[in-house]
Amino acid sequence: MLWLIIVLSLVQGLTEFLPISSSGHMGLLQVFWGISLPGLLFEALVHFGTLLSVLWVFRREIGLILRALAQPGPGRAQDQDERRRLPWLILVGTVPTAVFGLLLSPWLERAFSSPLVIGSGLIFTGVILLFAERQASHSPRPRKGLREMATWEAFAIGAAQGLAILPGVSRSGATIGLGLLLGLERTGAAEFSFLLAIPAILGAVALKGWEAWRAPTGYAGLVGPYLLGMALAAISGALAIKCLLRVLRRGRLTPFAYYCGLLGLGAIAFALALARAR
Secondary structure, eight states: OHHHHHHHHHHHHHHHHSTTOHHHHHHHHHHHHTOOOSOHHHHHHHHHHHHHHHHHHTHHHHHHHHHHHHSOSOOSSHHHHHHHHHHHHHHHHHHHHHHHHHHHGGGOTGGGGOHHHHHHHHHHHHHHHHHHHHHHHHOOSOOBOGGGOOHHHHHHHHHHHHHTTSTTOOHHHHHHHHHHHTTBOHHHHHHHHHHHHHHHHHHHHHHHHHHHHHSOOSOTTTHHHHHHHHHHHHHHHHHHHHHHHHHHHHSOSHHHHHHHHHHHHHHHHHHHHHHHHO
8 A cells, every 4th residue: 555655646746737637647547557546535635745845836936925915005016016916816717717626526527537538638738738839939929927917817727727627637737838828938827827726726635635524434554654645745746846847947848748649649549449348
């Protein structure tokens, strides 16, 4: 059981923030290996670990936002005004995410064990990343920062995050990709994507934690390994965020797009072979 917790925690931490879909990878691991997740408490704790990743990496930005909100009177600098506006944009983006989650979650339980659905979602993610990279690399228009982002654009990016509840669709891939398509600069699109993830992950932690609290059985002797999993998810998640930020500053998203496409095609081929065998 310990090795399974270690593997799943590392996979969750890395794929939560790299644009390659954590739900897709976790679902495929369960199908290919014939395993099941260790339990609701484990899911809540590894999600909490990924939340700690975002809070740690963006601790400076979050601190500046809180100071700007706490300081009375109009801001003296444009940066301060931007930091005051960011919480509003995050709130606007969280609304469609919550709506998508509430409406779609009850219908998606079986989809997470379907290689065909997961493969299709991964290919969709790859296509989004390719289009976004093309837009960011070849558009003659200057890119805009978070200061210039409109409220409707924040709502649209939040809707893209809500769409990522579909297995195989990457949350970071969908939000960063749409941000680039809307003309945001690379670092601005990534920063907004990761800050927007905070309430989404917090909601997942609260939901899984509540479900685990209502059925607190089967966890005897596993609290220690689960806490280890949370720590591994936090560390690997922080590394994934820093890696993606570095790639966005110096490289391109196309390697992630090709990876999603190939993995998606492999998942679909596996699903078709499985259907023929039956």
